[in-house]
Amino acid sequence: MPRNRDLFNDSTMTFGEHLEVLRVHVWRALIGLVIGVVAALFLGDKVIGILSQPIDEALRRNNQPEATDDIGGMDFSGFIKQMFSDEEKKPDKPPVMEEVPGDDELTVDVSIASLVAALKTVAPELVVETPDVPEKKEAAEPDDGDADAAANSKAGSAESSEPVESVSLVLRSDEIALFKKTADRFNRPVTYKVEEAFMTYLKVSLVAGLVLAAPWVFYQAWLFVAAGLYPHERKHVYIYLPMSIGLFMAGAVFCFYFVFPIVLDFLIQFNEWIGVELQPRLSEYISLVLMLPVMFGLSFQLPLVMLFLDRIGVMTVKGYLENWRMAVLVIAIVSMLMTPADPTSMLLMMFPLVFLYFGGIMLCRFRPGASTDPLA
Template identity: 35%
Template structure:
């Protein structure tokens, strides 16, 4: 029976090495064309995307500036017609000596609440990076399709069945991880880091190039990390690991998760913890997934008796 199963598995491999290279060349050119068209859309939408990306940083800078001015003057910020005004102390010489005056200035005109560029090409490079990111997002369905079309040509039927099953869940988990990072973790990390500026009395001068790298890498790291349950299930299905192995080595797994969290996120403890804690939960979720969806066949497709 095993020999017959092996024959069935290898029966569908019909492409030569040269044909695979040709398929790869065609797939790469299609991906480049799709990415170029998506990047054109990115150049059109680049500015609103940059404004959205700067949102968490801008909120953090505004909150820090309001807190610091309140400590310095003892006065709260004012809200007038939807704009925030912060107090500013001025001194003038009078006949009776020096007199303090309190003036309110618009928060959005304070240069200390704005990201800066330290090089001449910084603004252009940031805009091009944002446009490229938009291009990748816009063209991602086509990129996934072209890449999968190439990969599928080299897989056997039972391997394609695994990919068809796991790919929708994988994409969903990636988007979930990226959304958690951008809409939740980024703001928490910024607020956490700015508390030290407020505590120590420092004034931050964030560079827009560094901020863009941070805000793009953090969701990417979260999206990749959220694949953990599916990776565990896939490795269990093909016989690389077992549920008992996952359960018996959970302490080592947590150590590996902490190391990966340091690699996949910027070097600050806040973002590392925000990734490590969900990953630990996802690890045990992966164990539960393997237990509730046990492997019913051997890696070669034979049923387990």
């Protein structure tokens, strides 16, 4: 009987030797994880700044007085229509670039009448009454050559004669700086415990360190697992592992840069619609911003899950096509369970998953690497 020549037949290890190799790789992975966490501790403030950017921008955008003028008196259907409307409010006048006031400065508009009345009260000698001078009638009509000049002079005099209703004054004091700092609190997440910011910093640093050390940890796990795999099994890992990582990263990036701004706008405006003042808590927001991209990344693994079910014979391409309506219903339910309690994030997860469902059908039909698969 011919001897079976497999790659690892001549290097068979005992159970104790397997445990020793596992211990070595686990220690190496832990050392890499500790190094990643320590490095992340020095970058935690920058990571928190990146994670807090969506909520800071959403709060500043929605806390503008003109942003929520029309939300108050509408019903829920009108609120939904406004949220999903493509019409954008255009300013009546082009924006004027003005000098940004300092932290202790406040620019106010005071009417001329109020200013004059105040000056008359405190310093009447500074107010000079100017009697009205009647306009002189023109003695003669201007020549044709001077018509343009006369028209321009009349236009200029008309513009200069327009009454000025108010004047801008700059006020400066330490109390104004305190007032502006207090008002800016509504544009940022807050903490309600003394240790909350520190614990949140440690939590973010731990997650960031895990992300930094993930390639090294996965590499150590792969070194241990690969020794027990056949060549065709390792080939599948080389094909599908990059696909899995790519799908996960695509889901996380899609969630953070596209879903988050829309979801935050919806939730903030919903609070304003029902008359509730929103004051986001830092620890709860960080939990949301860390959890939701992970949920999106995991849900984007749908094509690979479909391929796995097809490979083990649980489902077929024909079965996927015949049951697509039921699949859409299941995707809607899963999207509802994996996202916060708002319809926006549910729909933004559901629509890409429906697209990935049909992408999974195409993946099962082409079946990359099927020629070396013993189950094919």
